[in-house]
Amino acid sequence: MPRPTAWAALLLAASACALRPRAGEGARITAVEVQGQRVEIRYQPEDAAAAAPVAEGVREAVPRLARFARLRRTVTITIHPSRESLEAVAGGYYWLRAWAQYATVDMLSPRVWAWQGMEAEPPGDARVKQLVLHELTHCAMYQAAASEWTWNVKGIPAWFREGMASVVAGEGSRRLPIREVWRALAREEPPGGVWRSPGDPLPGGDPLSDPGPLYAEESELVYGTAHQAFAFLVRRYGDERIRQVLARMGSGAFFAAAFREAIGLEPAAFEADFRRYVLWRGWEAGPEAP
Ligand SMILES: [Zn+2]
Structure with a gap:
């Protein structure tokens, strides 16, 4: 009391x-x-x-x-x-x-x-x-x-949620450049270092897989990472597959299952692919945003 x-x-x-x-x-x-x-x-x-x-x-x-x-x-x-x-x-x-x-x-x-x-x-x-x-x-x-009652329990990760909104709104130019995302991810998980397993976030959060602790103080990093991750998803798999992710959730699936069925790999595997793309500087050879 x-x-x-x-x-x-x-x-x-x-x-x-x-x-x-x-x-x-x-x-x-x-x-x-x-x-x-x-x-x-x-x-x-x-x-x-x-x-x-x-x-x-x-x-x-x-x-x-x-x-x-x-x-x-x-x-x-x-x-x-x-x-x-x-x-x-x-x-x-x-x-x-x-x-x-x-x-x-x-x-x-x-x-x-x-x-x-x-x-x-x-x-x-x-x-x-x-x-x-x-x-x-x-x-x-x-x-x-989802329905009005299930939309916030579908398990949609922040990078997908904020990334889609940021990409659709064309906010790439106001987001943190991918070089800064690389700096942040490289600091936390250096190439050649030990890959963290999903669900084992570093203390203080991770801008891709565990952004919660970073939202208030490092929101630019969280939104910048989300934008780049979603843009990477669009370039690799295209709009139709992403519409399929939403459609499968609309038919009842949680995000992870819908993503797996529509994209063909686990969300954690995609996150690892994106992490490698950033850390190995795949972005230096291609466009940063669709
Ligand atoms: Zn938003």
């Missing part, structure tokens, strides 16, 4: 939450429908201008999502006017600009990204649209692969 001071703090927090305006209260709604897919954007009146490029981003995103999946369910994008409002739904992911789930995207208003130190200056419309495409790719992936 919490100590009295903790109780007081909880009560204070509860009353602060009650007084603080939430994104859902008094919100305006803009609905966008493209190719039979529907997205509703909820925002506070002060974010009307910020909502315009979000709506435009949805219109442009839906045709590009078709590369791997489509939105089967209406997605609600909530533009949060403040960091506190986003944290109320995203919990401890304090460093996020946006958080996608099965049929929702919660995003911090681009109006305040610069204030929050996330960008040096207010983002242009192109960056906002790119973020919308990235987040909607997550929703489309989850909806193709």
Whole structure:
């Protein structure tokens, strides 16, 4: 049972939450429908201008999502006017600009990204649209692969999840270059050294197979590794095989089984292949991104 001071703090927090305006209260709604897919954007009146490029981003995103999946369910994008409002739904992911789930995207208003130190200056419309495409790719992936109740227990690894969103959104140029991914992997697992077995991560995490401990402090490394790994998957096996991974998950398989059936090898074997490609500098001879 919490100590009295903790109780007081909880009560204070509860009353602060009650007084603080939430994104859902008094919100305006803009609905966008493209190719039979529907997205509703909820925002506070002060974010009307910020909502315009979000709506435009949805219109442009839906045709590009078709590369791997489509939105089967209406997605609600909530533009949060403040960091506190986003944290109320995203919990401890304090460093996020946006958080996608099965049929929702919660995003911090681009109006305040610069204030929050996330960008040096207010983002242009192109960056906002790119973020919308990235987040909607997550929703489309989850909806193709699972139900509302199973999407977060399918065992989809971070490199596949974030890599697909990053590749579809064309974020390669803002990601860490593959040379930096090589530096990070080489530091942890030098060529000629002992290959770690999956499930035996180094303390402090691994950007490919165990990114959890690195998300907050080294997110650029995690996202850069994810982008490069997914781009490698696309180059080797092509879009259709990746659509098959999603389809097999949609028919009930967990990620590992779906990947094995569609790609023809275990996820851990693919991760080892990618690791070798990076460490042996296969990328010096070829394109870094599709
Ligand atoms: Zn993401």
